[in-house]
Amino acid sequence: YFYLATELTDDMVQTGKNADILFIRGLLFGAVMNFNQAINDYTESLAIAPNNKLVLLNRALIRYKMFEAIRSMETESATLPSELKVQNRIAAKPDNNGTEKTAAPERVLDLDLVMLDIDKAIDIDPNFAIGYYNRGVMMCIRKDFASGLADFTKAIKLNPELAEAY
Numbered sequence: 001y002f003y004l005a006t007e008l009t010d011d012m013v014q015t016g017k018n019a020d021i022l023f024i025r026g027l028l029f030g031a032v033m034n035f036n037q038a039i040n041d042y043t044e045s046l047a048i049a050p051n052n053k054l055v056l057l058n059r060a061l062i063r064y065k066m067f068e069a070i071r072s073m074e075t076e077s078a079t080l081p082s083e084l085k086v087q088n089r090i091a092a093k094p095d096n097n098g099t100e101k102t103a104a105p106e107r108v109l110d111l112d113l114v115m116l117d118i119d120k121a122i123d124i125d126p127n128f129a130i131g132y133y134n135r136g137v138m139m140c141i142r143k144d145f146a147s148g149l150a151d152f153t154k155a156i157k158l159n160p161e162l163a164e165a166y
Contacts, residue, residue, distance in 0.1 A: 022044050
């Protein structure tokens with residue numbers, strides 16, 4: 001993966017940025033769980049070719065994988081002995097009175113961004129069955145089962161071979 005990502009980077013240095021190469025490199029970075037770089041590559045690809053439903057869907061999926069990874073680490077950290085727990089390293093900042101207060105950690109990911117990318121992919125191609133399937137999954141994760149079922153039904157109607165939607 002890393003060799004191929006390096007080769008693609010070298011190609012872009014020589015020929016300029018290319019939406020397809022950025023997409024492929026995003027896939028590679030996602031496969032090795034370098035979520036931030038994958039998202040950056042997908043975002044750059046979309047800056048060049050904004051109506052690519054596959055790039056939008058993959059960026060949504062990587063954002064969700066990042067969310068799951070963070071959630072998993074938080075769960076694992078809670079069960080570790082205190083000396084092994086991951087510490088939040090957030091700088092203390094003085095408030096208006098000069099008293100130092102620790103800032104609340106910021107969330108890197110908002111699940112609304114996942115939904116925005118999936119919705120845009122479906123807007124680009126209203127017959128994008130896998131888009132409806134993935135939106136259905138996200139709706140169920142959000143406990144909106146009626147909307148999830150409607151999206152699964154639409155995915156099946158568009159592509160009866162899409163077994164995941166059943």
